[in-house]
Amino acid sequence: MNIINKAFAFLLILSGFLFTSCGPSGPSKEIKIDGSSTVYPITEAVAEEYRSEAPNTRVTVGFSGTGGGFKKFLRGETDINDASRAISASETETAKENGIDYVRLSVAFDGLAVVANPENDWVDYLTVEELKKIWRPSSQGKVTHWSDVREEWPDKELHLFGPGVASGTYDYFTEAIVGESGSSRGDFTASEDDNVLVQGVSTDQSALGFFGLAFYEENMDKLKLVPIENENGKKVKPSMKTVSNDTYSPLSRPLFIYVNKEAAKRKPVQDFVNFYLSNAGKLAKQIGYVPMPDSAYQAQKEKFKAFYSQSDTTTAE
CATH class of the missing domain: 3.40.190.10 (Periplasmic binding protein-like II)
Structure with a gap:
């Protein structure tokens, strides 16, 4: 086979390879x-x-x-x-x-899980209004201790953890609790990585955070799940049952x-x-x-x- 024929054969093989790469087993x-x-x-x-x-x-x-x-x-x-x-x-x-x-x-x-440190022995539940009091923009620099949320709670600093502002979880939480999607105080530890939030809350007695229920269930041995008082006055924890029957309101989605x-x-x-x-x-x-x-x-x-x-x-x- 002369040089021209060899080159032609090579081009045929190459074109076949490119066709295969762009065919069913390629980008499509x-x-x-x-x-x-x-x-x-x-x-x-x-x-x-x-x-x-x-x-x-x-x-x-x-x-x-x-x-x-x-x-x-x-x-x-x-x-x-x-x-x-x-x-x-x-x-x-x-x-x-x-x-x-x-x-x-x-x-x-x-459902969105609101979580505290397992050593936190004062939080029995939170109301939607208390969550709003904690997270609304005007609370930055004002609601800084647990006693600012409920008078009988200890005068300990309140350390907040939540998903980053690009997260749909953050958007949903702020809309459901604060009343406006993407609106919250800015002085909280934010992360798109839920593992960072779990680590923060599980190692800080003064911490409070939120993220998806499924991720709480993966780390339930490290966290305390906080019941939320719904519009009917019932203190409800998120679960498969309470999310599906809509009694865990307004934090199911x-x-x-x-x-x-x-x-x-x-x-x-x-x-x-x-x-x-x-x-x-x-x-x-x-x-x-x-x-x-x-x-x-x-x-x-x-x-x-x-x-x-x-x-x-x-x-x-």
Whole structure:
């Protein structure tokens, strides 16, 4: 074989390699997911099972908080965004500006756990009004001791821990407690990593914090769960039962995934999302979240199919 023929053969092999790389086993079979650290455990559990179901599909799952995830999602950098709150008005506007269409799918329910140090022997429960008194912006520099919350409590410094401001958990808590999403005092230890919050509260007798119920249940031996007085005057702790029957109010919430429409047109994404909705209930319960009824998951499947089957550009809330 002369040099020209050898070169031609090499080019044929190279072109075949490139075609294969860009075909079914290449980028079209890669699914990128980011977003809420609260939804992450469910999505990662689904992805782990799906890797056995579809080994040729690469599913990557990260967590940068709901807000951080939406920034990537609305730039078209990810296919799916995990979210522990609904998309905001400003994010919806960004989606329109960037030509990003999406569908929101519910996957489970969660409760927010308010936690104290196990050595804290004075907190028996908290009211919503007391939580507001602690966390509202005007309390910074004023509500600094436990006795500022309730007179009979000790004159010990109050040290606060909570998710970072990009977290959907933070947004949901501030909306439910303070009355405005993203509005709180700023002098608290914030982290997108729930392990940092657990470490802080579990080693500080004067600490008070909040994060998702599922993460509390993973660390319940290190923390004290604080009951919250609901609108009926009952002191309620979050659990699968109290979240599902809505007696743990107002700190229970739905969890979502948002799917990009362009991504949803791809068969691997369709297969993955349907697998997600078929298995989210079982896996959510194993992890410590509250599953939806089977009929609700079926309704989400139908909603998803109707969305990606449409030829026009729409979003579906």
